[in-house]
Amino acid sequence: MASKKSKNAKNTFYQLLANNLIVAITNFTVWFALIFYVFLETRSVFATAILSGLYLVFVTVSGFWFGSLVDHYKKKQIMLISTAVTLVIFAIGFVVYVTAPDGAFADVSSVRLWLFSPLLLAGVIAGNIRGIALPTIITLLFPAKERDKANGLAGTVFGTAILITSVISGLLVGYSGMYHVLILGIVVSVLAMVHLWFVEVPEKKVVHVEGEVAPKSVDVRGTIKIIAGIQGLFALILFTTFNNFLGGVFMSLMDSYGLSMVSVETWGLLWGFLSSGFIVGGFVIAKYGLGGKPLRALFTANIVIWTATIFFTIQPSIILLAIGSYAYMVVIPFIEAAEHTIIQKVVPHERQGRVFGFAQSVELAASPLTAFLIGPIAQFIFIPFMTTGAGVDLIGDWFGTGAARGIALVFSVTGIIGLMVTLIAMRSRSYKLLATRYAK
Numbered sequence: 001m002a003s004k005k006s007k008n009a010k011n012t013f014y015q016l017l018a019n020n021l022i023v024a025i026t027n028f029t030v031w032f033a034l035i036f037y038v039f040l041e042t043r044s045v046f047a048t049a050i051l052s053g054l055y056l057v058f059v060t061v062s063g064f065w066f067g068s069l070v071d072h073y074k075k076k077q078i079m080l081i082s083t084a085v086t087l088v089i090f091a092i093g094f095v096v097y098v099t100a101p102d103g104a105f106a107d108v109s110s111v112r113l114w115l116f117s118p119l120l121l122a123g124v125i126a127g128n129i130r131g132i133a134l135p136t137i138i139t140l141l142f143p144a145k146e147r148d149k150a151n152g153l154a155g156t157v158f159g160t161a162i163l164i165t166s167v168i169s170g171l172l173v174g175y176s177g178m179y180h181v182l183i184l185g186i187v188v189s190v191l192a193m194v195h196l197w198f199v200e201v202p203e204k205k206v207v208h209v210e211g212e213v214a215p216k217s218v219d220v221r222g223t224i225k226i227i228a229g230i231q232g233l234f235a236l237i238l239f240t241t242f243n244n245f246l247g248g249v250f251m252s253l254m255d256s257y258g259l260s261m262v263s264v265e266t267w268g269l270l271w272g273f274l275s276s277g278f279i280v281g282g283f284v285i286a287k288y289g290l291g292g293k294p295l296r297a298l299f300t301a302n303i304v305i306w307t308a309t310i311f312f313t314i315q316p317s318i319i320l321l322a323i324g325s326y327a328y329m330v331v332i333p334f335i336e337a338a339e340h341t342i343i344q345k346v347v348p349h350e351r352q353g354r355v356f357g358f359a360q361s362v363e364l365a366a367s368p369l370t371a372f373l374i375g376p377i378a379q380f381i382f383i384p385f386m387t388t389g390a391g392v393d394l395i396g397d398w399f400g401t402g403a404a405r406g407i408a409l410v411f412s413v414t415g416i417i418g419l420m421v422t423l424i425a426m427r428s429r430s431y432k433l434l435a436t437r438y439a440k
Helices: 002-042 045-072 075-098 111-126 128-141 144-176 179-197 220-228 233-259 264-274 276-288 294-311 318-346 349-364 366-387 390-394 403-426 429-439
Strands: none
Touching: 002 045, 002 075, 002 111, 002 128, 002 144, 002 179, 045 075, 045 111, 045 128, 045 220, 045 349, 075 111, 075 128, 075 179, 111 128, 128 144, 128 318, 128 349, 144 179, 144 276, 144 318, 220 233, 220 349, 233 264, 233 294, 233 318, 233 349, 233 366, 233 403, 233 429, 264 276, 264 318, 276 318, 294 318, 294 403, 294 429, 318 349, 318 429, 349 366, 366 390, 366 403
16 A cells, blocks of 8 residues: 555656646746847847846745745645746737837837836746745655655756756747747646646645634745744755855856857857756766765765865866866755755645745845856956956966956855855754754
């Protein structure tokens, strides 16, 4: 009986993963394509920066609300609603697009442009509910000892979506602007809803916290209370947030550094290969798990990441950069899977949606914030330091000089800071208490 139950759980999970994969590919494609299209039409970096800023705000604000929705409705139901909202928004966006006169999106001050772009962005953001709902479904489907492997597969799906998206979004925009992008979004949303409708998720009723009579739309105070009540959980979320702040350096400077050594064609092909590391890491977790101590796995992964970050820019070598970046991509899924596995065990199931939503809001906001800040810091501090400043005499003989070496120094300093924070955190009381809580 137990074996049959386990088989059914795995079958349900695989179907949900496949459903989430096609939706994620579609939503990411719409988002990436929108950025490409707006830039190509307007030739304005300002316009794309505004869209990136809106994305940051939407993600930060929506996570709290989405987490409450996941907790207060059946998981399959809220995923269906999420996709339905995305479908309606994409359909409206398609009408706005095909009825626009020629050149309507070429002017940065165009009202239609700023109706169309945030509208599609809202449709993409609506899909983030799925990212909060899926780990709570993993809690529902699997015993604690099997959740790390399921989280690894979920990470693989995310990596696969990013890899495929990076290939098809540019091709679609180059072929027909946003026309076929939105057709893809509408068709896939319909297919995903039909498929999900027939997937049986074993959730007979919604379990609420004792004393809650009516669902609350947003329960930030209650969420903070439950996180604060589990010693070390706030520290875990803050640690991941801090790492994402440092990760914003990669978002902002990696392309500039890579393109200083190779052509744009070579760089694009290289990152197509490097992105596969995310999938490899997820498959390793899916096969072997994280062991009995996921918090230790999280810290070990961070040590690998920050050590690689220190050394892959130590010399201007594309081989060093490729090795370090691949190690980074392989290890990233371990961090996310470890955090999810810990939360799934130490947080009551009826509160997990809000905790995952809170974590999403706080953690995902970190990287874009750093990306906005690090560009000016690199441009006005580190690059002059390694071209005409004191860095030329201090380390220029062995580290190298020039603008690219200024960017390289940013990576090395980031790695040193990340490694120091990780080593300090490993020895802190908060994380020891959280490890003890998980073990019990």
